[in-house]
Amino acid sequence: MTTFTTAQIPAMTGRTVVVTGANSGIGRAAARALAARGARTVLAVRDLTRGRAAAATMVGDVVVRRLDLADLASVRAFAADLTDPIDVLINNAGVMVPPLGRTTDGFELQIGINHLGHFALTNLLLPRIRERVVTVSSNGHRTGRIDLDDLNWDRRPYRAFPAYAQSKLANLLFTAELDRRLTEAGSPVRATAAHPGMAATNLLAHLDHGRSPLQRLRATVTERLSQSDEDGVLPTLYAAVADVPGGSYAGPAGLLQGRGAPTLVGRSRTARDSTLARRLWALSEDLTGVTCPLDTAHTRPGGPAYCP
Structure with missing residues (x-):
């Protein structure tokens, strides 16, 4: 078992890190730790006021940029504006068990923000990424089921927890397929994933949503057993900077x-289904209109990534 702490983050001077959802919780803790080690850290946030307030608590080269993952036009604008090389992209932002809602593009809110928004962002930025893509999932993925025929809950009665679990399972399938494509392309970029365990973040805001006594009990137990942002962020940082293989899950x-020290952990059998991962990737391309960039010039060692 590793004893990884923030003290083991290597010097990041001269490297650029993008963290989505960096104005609070795990994202803010990750951005703060990486900026403190010298990284130029981009806080990709929906609310610029809150993002600037978070940046004011950090030491180092910190930049705040607007990104609304619930709006693909915003995702495209963010990616177009960020023209410099990116060393590490941390796909952290997310929502957890909200009431039924839709993104600007009509996606169910959780699959839209947690998966499709990050899918589009990653592929738009991929030609400029040099080292790693980290996507934050959840242990809740284990109960997830991907419904490729109704990913957006248009035909089924909406159920918040199954919708959340589906989105977190999608995060792991995306990571696996992205890493497969990068490896096949001979790219030096690695795709990894992480989950924070039970962390007391803003994601818990909707845990008491609904009338079910079981939901309320689950919310109470989760909140009482949760660890701090500073502890919960360690698996994400470990996946971002430690020497772990592509496709790893921390x-x-x-x-x-x-809770506890970060280490590499297992995932559900469904999360290891390579055929499902490829089918979800194809569906995600269709839904977002964003495809994996093709540029064989970027396969040289040390160059940015591309997908075949």
């Missing part, structure tokens, strides 16, 4: 992966 080493 999480806490403690009981039920709820």
Whole structure:
């Protein structure tokens, strides 16, 4: 088991990191730790006022840029504006069990923000990424089921927890397929994933949503067992800077992966389904209109990534 702490983050001077959802919770903790080690850190946030307030608490070269993952036009604008090389992209932003909602483009809110928004962002930025893409998932992926015929809950009665689990499973399938494509292309870029265990972040805001006594009990237990942002962020940082293989999944080493030092952890059988990962990728391209960029010139060692 690793004893990884923020003190083991290598010097990041001269490197650029983009963190989505960096104005609070795990994202803010990740951005703060990486900026402190010298990285030029871009806080990709929907609310610029909150983003600037978060940046004011950090030491180092910190830039705030607007990104609304619930609006593909915003995702495209962000990617077009960010023209410099990116060393590490951390796909952290997310929503958890909100009431039924839709993104600007009509996607169910959780699959739209947690997966499709990050899918589009990653592929738009990929020609400029040099080292790693980290996507934050959840242990909740284990109960997830991908419905390729109704990804956006148009035909089924909406259920917040299954919708959340589907989005977090999608994060792991995306990571696996992205890493497969990068490896096949001979790219030096690695795709990894992480989950924070039970972390007391703003994601818990909707946990008491609904009338079910079981939902309310689950919310109470989760909040009482949760660890701090500073502890919850360690798997994300480990996946971002440690020497781990592409496709790795990091999480806490403690009981039920709820808390503890970061280590590489397992995932559900469904999350390891390569055929499902490819089908989800194709569907995500169709839904977002964003495809994996083709540029064989970027396969040289040390160059940016591309996808075949």
